[in-house]
Each structure stands twice: as C-alpha cells, then as structure tokens.
Amino acid sequence: MKYVWLVILFACTSVAQAQPAGFNYDESKVPDYELPELLQTNAGNPVTTAADWQKVRRSEILEMFRTHVYGRVPEDAVTKMVRVIQEESDEALGGTAVRRQVRLYLKAQGEEPFIDVLIYLPKSRVEEGKSTPIFTGLNFNGNHSITTEEEVPVHQKWARNDARVGHRNNRASESSRGATAHRWQVELLIKSGFGLATAYYGDIDPDYDDGWENGVHGLFGSSKNLKADDWGSIATWAWGLSRMMDYFEQDDDIDHRRVAVTGLSRLGKTSLWAGAEDERFAIVISTDSGCGGAALSRRMFGETVKRINTSFPHWFCDNFVKYNDREHRLPVDQHMLVALMAPRPVYIASAVEDVWADPKGEFLSGREANPVYKLFARRGTIELEQPAINTPIGDFIGYHMRTGGHDANEYDWEQYIKFARRHFEMD
Numbered sequence: 001m002k003y004v005w006l007v008i009l010f011a012c013t014s015v016a017q018a019q020p021a022g023f024n025y026d027e028s029k030v031p032d033y034e035l036p037e038l039l040q041t042n043a044g045n046p047v048t049t050a051a052d053w054q055k056v057r058r059s060e061i062l063e064m065f066r067t068h069v070y071g072r073v074p075e076d077a078v079t080k081m082v083r084v085i086q087e088e089s090d091e092a093l094g095g096t097a098v099r100r101q102v103r104l105y106l107k108a109q110g111e112e113p114f115i116d117v118l119i120y121l122p123k124s125r126v127e128e129g130k131s132t133p134i135f136t137g138l139n140f141n142g143n144h145s146i147t148t149e150e151e152v153p154v155h156q157k158w159a160r161n162d163a164r165v166g167h168r169n170n171r172a173s174e175s176s177r178g179a180t181a182h183r184w185q186v187e188l189l190i191k192s193g194f195g196l197a198t199a200y201y202g203d204i205d206p207d208y209d210d211g212w213e214n215g216v217h218g219l220f221g222s223s224k225n226l227k228a229d230d231w232g233s234i235a236t237w238a239w240g241l242s243r244m245m246d247y248f249e250q251d252d253d254i255d256h257r258r259v260a261v262t263g264l265s266r267l268g269k270t271s272l273w274a275g276a277e278d279e280r281f282a283i284v285i286s287t288d289s290g291c292g293g294a295a296l297s298r299r300m301f302g303e304t305v306k307r308i309n310t311s312f313p314h315w316f317c318d319n320f321v322k323y324n325d326r327e328h329r330l331p332v333d334q335h336m337l338v339a340l341m342a343p344r345p346v347y348i349a350s351a352v353e354d355v356w357a358d359p360k361g362e363f364l365s366g367r368e369a370n371p372v373y374k375l376f377a378r379r380g381t382i383e384l385e386q387p388a389i390n391t392p393i394g395d396f397i398g399y400h401m402r403t404g405g406h407d408a409n410e411y412d413w414e415q416y417i418k419f420a421r422r423h424f425e426m427d
Ligand code: GCU
Pocket: 264, 265, 266, 267, 288, 289, 290, 291, 303, 308, 311, 356
C-alpha cells in the first residue's frame, strides 16, 4: 500500500516538475471569461445557415486570425515550384511500401529554399494503380528521424540543438536516425491502407528568431519590412504544407482528395492553421497543440499568450504581442480556429500529463465549435464534458486525452486511423 502511494506521489511530482513554474495549473484560478461570438457577424447579424457561415462569417474569422494571430501570407507568395524525384524504391519497409523522396524547389531548380518530401505508400495499391489516401505533416528533426531506412539522408539545414536526439552546433546527424519513428507509425499506416508524406519543418523556415530573414521569409518581397500582420513562422510552415498539397495533386499515386494533415505541438498549431487556410486538407488533426493551437487562450491555463510570444517571438505575427496579458481583448479565441475546419472532420488530441498545453482548454475549443458543425447538420464532439482518459469521443470533432505526456504515439495514431477510415469511407 505504502509503495502504491509512493508511486502516485512520484508520478504527480514528476508531472508537476515537467511543467514550467510560475504559471497557472489550478482549475479554480482560471479567470471568468466570455468567448467571442462564433455565430454573429462583425456587423452584429446572426449567422443561422451554413451558407451565411461560408459566405460571410468564415472569411471574417479567417481574416481576424491572419491580422491578430498568425499573420498573412504575402500577396506575391506564388512559386513556380520545380519538383525533382531524388530517390524511389518499391522495396521499402521490408517490401511492403513504395518510398519516394521528392524535392520541391520553391525558387528555382538547384537553389534554396527547397522542401524534401518523404513519401511512403502501400506497395500493393501502387501496383494496382490505385491512388492512396495519406496523412501528411511536418517533422521536428528531419525525414531521417522518422525512419531507420538509410536511404533517407540526414538534412543539411539548420537544426535546433537537442541533446535527446544528439543535435549539436545546429546540425542534425546520424544520431537522430529513427529517433522519433514512434511519432509517425509508418508501418501501422501502411498496414491500415494509408500513405505518409512528411517533411522537415526547418526546410520551410528555420525555427529561430532571425528578424524574418531566413527560410521562405526571405523569398518574397522585402523580408526586412514585415508589417505587424505579416506571417510568422507558423504561417510559413502551414504555407509549406500547402505547397506539399500542390505536389500531391500532381502525384497520381496519392489521393489528394483524402489527405489528413496532422502535427504535434508547434506543428499541431501549424496543422490547424494549414487546415484553416487551405480547405483542400480533408481532415485536420492536432496533437498536444496547446497555446496558439487548440487550447482556449482566455483560460490562461499553462502556457499563456505572453509567455509564448516571449519564448518564441517568431511564431506569430507581431500584432499578437498586443494580447500579452490581455487575452480577453483578442477578437478571436481558438474555438473559432477549430470552427474554420467545418464541415470537414477535425480531431484534437491531448495528453493527461501535458498540462502546459491545457488539455481541458483543448477539449473546450472543440466543444465550443459544435454550433458551426450543427449548421451543416453534422454532429461534433457529441459529449459535452471532457471524457475520461483514453476514451475517444466525437463524430466530426474527435477528441481524446490519453495517458502519458507531450508526444505523439501509437495510441494517438490508432485513433487518427480509425477516425480517418470512418470519414474517408474506407471501412
Ligand atoms: C514549447 C512551447 C509550446 C509548444 C512546444 C513544442 O513547450 O511552449 O507552445 O507547443 O514547445 O512545440 O514542442
């Protein structure tokens, strides 16, 4: 008995210790708040039909997120993308998959920036000439980190130093080969009839504050004079996902109408913003996306707007700083971001120990998006209370909170696969 209590005490202490100190983790200290109206136009008119939503309210909300949160893609952001297949094999993953590595040059062939997309597709479907639904998303450490297959090269770009994967001097190395394979579950995907297409997020914009010069920030117009509502890094990463989608539309082996976009953490904030900006993504999934992702900002539980703007000043547009300690003044909150996915299926995943990301706030933004799905006669989260641990819920707005901490793992993927198979009518 004593031992059990010790284990529980240890688990609680280690959870508490894993979270940055000085922030609120106490539900009773969440301030009273009122969410901005979803179903009322900026002019004060009620939104009562799906057509009103599509024609008026959706674009108003999208514009507010561009102006105040993520920033706007510059008008001249059009690329004549050149794609070059770098490598291909039909003997991947023990002969079960086709692997394709495609380089997307955004400026001109042979020049940076380029996005290296790693694709795995079930071999049997490719052989039968059938296009395959895929999951897509950006990875943190390079394509080589999601697989042990040596044909996938280590990237030569800037890398965040990270002792856990052995990245030093801002360079990636062989040490991270396969290090985060559990976050992608490629074998499970292939077995379940899906493909995977992923790319290193640093190919699009290196994840540090350099005054907006590197990555695609330097590609269009003047990077020196970005306005307060010009794109931050999350918006560039989302834009990069759309360029990958441009490629999927040209690859006959990929079913570009059945692409689910997903991401963990900052890249979960990115998958949500990509899904909002680009309705070609048929399903949108975020894992542990937290502040600036699925979590409601007004709750100020765990990470706050001020903290995120201070630690990561390059993620959002400069206007977002105005809401440091003033979450209640934001003209949007994150339930409106979730609602921008409607009527497409969206899935929000939390982890119980990841209190920094505010699991309850992530659930609530899904729940509060329900009225928009209702306009389309679609059922959203169904349940109105946050479900028990490891109990996935929801119809068009899926949600679960699994055991464990900040990560994406097999449990998460099993739920995403079930959700996608149901909505892509694969069962
Ligand atoms: C930090 C940050 C989070 C983010 C996470 C990640 O914890 O505060 O907002 O989601 O990094 O991307 O790993």
